Amino acid sequence: MSDFDIIVNVAIVESNNSVNTGPEKINDGKFSMTISQTDSISIDNCEKAVLRTAYPTIRDAISKHLEEQSKKKSLKKQNRKK
Secondary structure: OOOOOOOOOOOOOOOOOOOOOOOEEOOOOOEEOOOOHHHHOOHHHHHHHHHHHHHHHHHHHHHHHHHHHHHHHHHHHHHHHO
Protein backbone atom coordinates (compact mmCIF):
# COMPACT_ATOMS: atom_id res chain seq x y z
CA MET A 1 0.00 0.00 0.00
CA SER A 2 1.27 3.47 -0.87
CA ASP A 3 1.88 6.37 1.48
CA PHE A 4 0.56 9.81 0.59
CA ASP A 5 1.97 13.35 0.66
CA ILE A 6 -0.30 16.16 1.78
CA ILE A 7 0.77 19.44 0.19
CA VAL A 8 -0.68 22.80 1.23
CA ASN A 9 -0.04 26.12 -0.48
CA VAL A 10 -1.43 29.42 0.80
CA ALA A 11 -0.85 32.63 -1.12
CA ILE A 12 -1.95 36.11 -0.10
CA VAL A 13 -1.59 38.48 -3.04
CA GLU A 14 -2.91 41.91 -3.98
CA SER A 15 -6.09 41.81 -6.01
CA ASN A 16 -8.43 44.04 -7.98
CA ASN A 17 -11.37 41.72 -7.28
CA SER A 18 -14.32 42.90 -5.21
CA VAL A 19 -14.42 41.83 -1.57
CA ASN A 20 -16.60 38.73 -1.18
CA THR A 21 -18.30 37.26 1.85
CA GLY A 22 -16.89 33.77 1.56
CA PRO A 23 -14.67 31.37 -0.33
CA GLU A 24 -15.49 30.70 -3.97
CA LYS A 25 -14.26 27.86 -6.14
CA ILE A 26 -12.24 29.27 -9.03
CA ASN A 27 -11.73 27.74 -12.46
CA ASP A 28 -8.62 25.68 -11.63
CA GLY A 29 -10.29 23.84 -8.74
CA LYS A 30 -8.81 26.03 -6.04
CA PHE A 31 -10.75 28.21 -3.63
CA SER A 32 -10.28 31.95 -3.28
CA MET A 33 -11.58 34.69 -1.02
CA THR A 34 -11.01 38.42 -1.44
CA ILE A 35 -10.68 40.48 1.74
CA SER A 36 -10.44 44.23 2.28
CA GLN A 37 -7.19 46.07 2.76
CA THR A 38 -8.23 46.76 6.35
CA ASP A 39 -8.71 43.03 7.01
CA SER A 40 -5.43 42.26 5.27
CA ILE A 41 -3.43 44.10 7.94
CA SER A 42 -5.21 42.43 10.87
CA ILE A 43 -3.61 39.13 11.86
CA ASP A 44 -6.92 37.91 13.32
CA ASN A 45 -8.97 38.80 10.25
CA CYS A 46 -6.33 37.39 7.88
CA GLU A 47 -6.19 34.16 9.86
CA LYS A 48 -10.00 33.84 9.84
CA ALA A 49 -10.10 34.39 6.07
CA VAL A 50 -7.35 31.83 5.45
CA LEU A 51 -9.11 29.25 7.64
CA ARG A 52 -12.50 29.94 5.99
CA THR A 53 -10.90 29.47 2.58
CA ALA A 54 -8.95 26.40 3.65
CA TYR A 55 -11.96 24.48 4.94
CA PRO A 56 -13.73 23.92 1.58
CA THR A 57 -10.34 23.31 -0.03
CA ILE A 58 -9.57 20.58 2.49
CA ARG A 59 -13.01 18.99 2.17
CA ASP A 60 -12.76 18.98 -1.63
CA ALA A 61 -9.28 17.41 -1.57
CA ILE A 62 -10.33 14.71 0.91
CA SER A 63 -13.46 13.95 -1.10
CA LYS A 64 -11.45 13.53 -4.31
CA HIS A 65 -8.86 11.37 -2.53
CA LEU A 66 -11.48 9.07 -1.01
CA GLU A 67 -13.28 8.77 -4.35
CA GLU A 68 -10.02 7.73 -6.04
CA GLN A 69 -9.26 5.22 -3.28
CA SER A 70 -12.75 3.76 -3.57
CA LYS A 71 -12.32 3.34 -7.33
CA LYS A 72 -8.93 1.64 -6.84
CA LYS A 73 -10.38 -0.72 -4.25
CA SER A 74 -13.27 -1.58 -6.55
CA LEU A 75 -10.89 -2.30 -9.46
CA LYS A 76 -8.76 -4.57 -7.24
CA LYS A 77 -11.84 -6.55 -6.24
CA GLN A 78 -12.90 -6.90 -9.88
CA ASN A 79 -9.42 -8.08 -10.90
CA ARG A 80 -9.37 -10.71 -8.12
CA LYS A 81 -12.67 -12.16 -9.33
CA LYS A 82 -11.28 -12.79 -12.83
